[in-house]
Amino acid sequence: MTKKNKKLSLEQREELLRALKARFEKNMNRHKDLEWDKVQAKLEANPEKLWSLNEMERTGGEPDVVGHDKKKDEYIFFDCSVESPKGRRSVCYDCEALESRKKHKPENNAIDMATSMGIELLTEAQYRMLQKLENFDMKTSNWVQTPTDIRELGGALFCDCRFGHVFVYHNGAESYYAARGFRGSLKV
Incomplete structure (x- = not known):
């Protein structure tokens, strides 16, 4: 653009x-x-x-x-939407993950969407900071910035909040789910 x-x-x-x-x-x-x-x-x-x-x-x-x-x-x-932003769900982690899917590709990926919007995915630390403000993502989850060594092995990290705690998980970067999206950050 x-x-x-x-x-x-x-x-x-x-x-x-x-x-x-x-x-x-x-x-x-x-x-x-x-x-x-x-x-x-x-x-x-x-x-x-x-x-x-x-x-x-x-x-x-x-x-x-x-x-x-x-x-x-x-x-x-x-x-700060209560759940993962609705317009950014059902996406895999990045372009490489999207290209690796042979069937049932999602429409987009989190990294490219964030870049096109001029924002960045939250880091794990930022996600934890957000959860200290109030409880978010009680029903959904969000991709977070993933360390290079994990991504090189095909994985990506995502977070959610359940039982009053932030959980960090891993998944294949090519995976996508209706309840998983991403949250962004912007500095002005």
Whole structure:
């Protein structure tokens, strides 16, 4: 996608900012001591990041601010939908995994989808951090960034939350399930 295609219309931008502000104000436990006006100013100064947040929203991720890197002055957004984003489920891990399937290929893969959206898959540490804010993925699971040595052997990692604990599992990277997707992160 070209740079010019990664801009929102004025109407889309205003609609997204309203949704993000409402979510921000409703979930202050996710970002104590942060002010919406400062977040909005950063967003308005970074239209491509706003486009990426819109992609997160469009695919059911319900992005919200979960932190602020003071050294870099960046706000950190994660997908905060209760379950795995609906528009990003039934995908295998990456392109190599997708190409390895001979039958019943999924439509897409998590890594390429995230890249096209301008976001990154959560790491295991980020996933655990998200779960400290509230309980997510009680019925679904999500691919997370997988170490190279595991991926080279054909595997990939995914996480979920059951019984009040985060579980990290492995699966063949080519596998896909209706209840498995991915959550993304974006720094603005």
